[in-house]
Amino acid sequence: MDNPEEQDKRIQKIVKTLKLLLKKQNIQPNKLKTAEGIIQRVAFMQVELEDLEADIKANGVTEQFSQTKDIEYARERPASAIYTKQIKNYTSACKQLFDLLPSETKKEIPTEGNKLLKFVAAGAGGGK
Secondary structure, three states, rough: OOHHHHHHHHHHHHHHHHHHHHOOOOOOOOHHHHHHHHHHHHHHHHHHHHHHHHHHHOOOOEEEEEEEEEEEEEOOOOOHHHHHHHHHHHHHHHHHHHHOOOOOHHHHHHHOOOOHHHHHHHHHHHHO
16 A cells, blocks of 8 residues: 555546546536546545555455454455445446446447546556
């Protein structure tokens, strides 16, 4: 995990990339302005998901836990539970960005491999 300044740099890099990709898709300026909040949330969640993924890779999904002496059991690690909730929110926010795309662009995405789709679809693993 990075310190807060490094996290902010990572977030701003993602924000810049998303804005650039959306502008290239001829999004109306008023829609792009409205989307700034969503772009900020997507960028933040992407950085958080990347950090959670690194933690899960390093420490696993479960951990041994005990509330009483000599009784131990495996439970889901908090990082894993947070990741599961966060990825759902991230996916929902990404969908809101996709909904801003002009109809003709949405039709082109599957066949042409649109850069915005690739960037966001890379999601938590593709922004570092």
